[in-house]
Amino acid sequence: MRTIVRNKNSKSPLSLLRPLIILSAFSFGLNGPFADIGNPPDRYPFYSVSELAPQSLQSHSEESRDENQIQLLHSGIASLQKRIDLIRSAKKRISIEYFIWEKDTAGLLMFHELIKKAKEGVDVRIILDKSITIIEMDEFYAEAVAKYGIDLRHYHRALDPASAQYRTHRKILVVDGHEGITGGRNIGDDYFDLDEVYNFVDRDIYVKGKIAKAMEDSFDAFWNDPIVKKSKVLNTQPGSNRLFRDRRNRDRYRNHRQNALDKQRAEAAExxxxxAEMEEVASQVEKVARPILKSYPIAACPKLTYVTDRPGAHIGEGVRDEYKSDFRIFRKVLFDFIENKTRSDEEFIMASPYFMLNEQWQKSLSHVIGKKGVETSIYTNSLGSTDAFYVAANFYDKIYDWVDFGLKTYVHDSKYDSFYPVYSEDIEETRWGMHDKSQVFNDDSFFVGTYNIDNRSDLYNAEMGIFCEGSSVLAENLKEDIKHRIGKSYQIIGKEKAVDSEGNPADAYGNASDKQITIMKAFTLPARLFKPLM
Structure with missing residues (x-):
């Protein structure tokens, strides 16, 4: 298969520090992380509940076959195929929103499918976050796809100090307001088991019915918010300072700037x-993905809840007392589920690539473990598998205390571990991290979405997710898959101590190299300082 791969190993020291630099540059006036979680949400489309009548479930009526349909997408390549299927099925409109869209095979394959639909007259709209640390599909690519009828816009300017902290971390693909996908995956090879260097074990959820319409309507709310704009290519006109008063200087600037813009424009267009080369790639992806996708059950969930944060947050809003209740809708619902749905006789399982507990999270888990007596587990990244050293520094700084408190802690070991079929043996040999954002509250209730257990998801980024209640079949399907991943991981049992699933001694750092350990320890102090912003 033809691949277009960025070298994920070539990270300079500056690139490792960049997230902390960005966080520190715009940290003034932000709302503190330890306030109350706010009032319950009650407004559509940021909060929507779809509940099936008991008789429709018992009779297998048309409603139960068409509404509240769920399919859990565990495999990356199968999840890519499901996206392709949805795009190909679109008749009127496709609405897409992502935090990351990479310039690689998966990114181009998605555009390939979207361009074909746009040529058929389907309305294609895309919102991408414009964070300075991750943006690849910039204004030049927006201009390039516009020629095919695709409207690509950006959320928050990359260097706007008022909004630099407040990103959209949402992941949406909705077709015709009736079917959609959300979850942990962005658009890129590493999310779909196609990268030749580093891949993620992740998870998505497919939904069909009224909840997909709520997803689309929330997309419209973001699309119509002033914070989402068409990014324009900068002009070549020089400034008004003394240097440009000379005509020759102005001409030199225009020529230099125009050449640079022409080069970037040509690269994006090319x-x-x-x-067109993606047709064969799509065929090869389907050969691997289709059998996996067919093995995943589709079932009706008796009660679905869709929740998303509101768009438009910035520093001016963040300092208001009402910020959490007005904008941070998702966290309120999540903490309500943890409080009210966990049970002392059933296990509460969390999966998150990052695990950094602010005061609200500490209170919540202390109550669930200490007072309710719920057996609670977290499955997360080790140092060896993570893509963020500064997060690992905070994780290992505090996790041993939580292990002593009774939190069962499992870390991914950075290996493929034969989770699902992949395209080639070469991909099996790459480094693997985990990027899953799922929680199982009890034997019939769970959540899948975009929310990480950290301050960025809890307080700054716009997040979203799907909560299902009343389906033991779907909850068991999710629990089994997480347990399968946990079975390949290491359990931390004490200070720098871990065991594998058979009780043999293992590396608590997940087989990290000496270099990785050195880098992480160098991050420990700055990571503590910047933890409220992580």
């Missing part, structure tokens, strides 16, 4: 135009 990359998009190469999408």
């Amino acid at each position: 990359w998009i135009e190469s999408h």
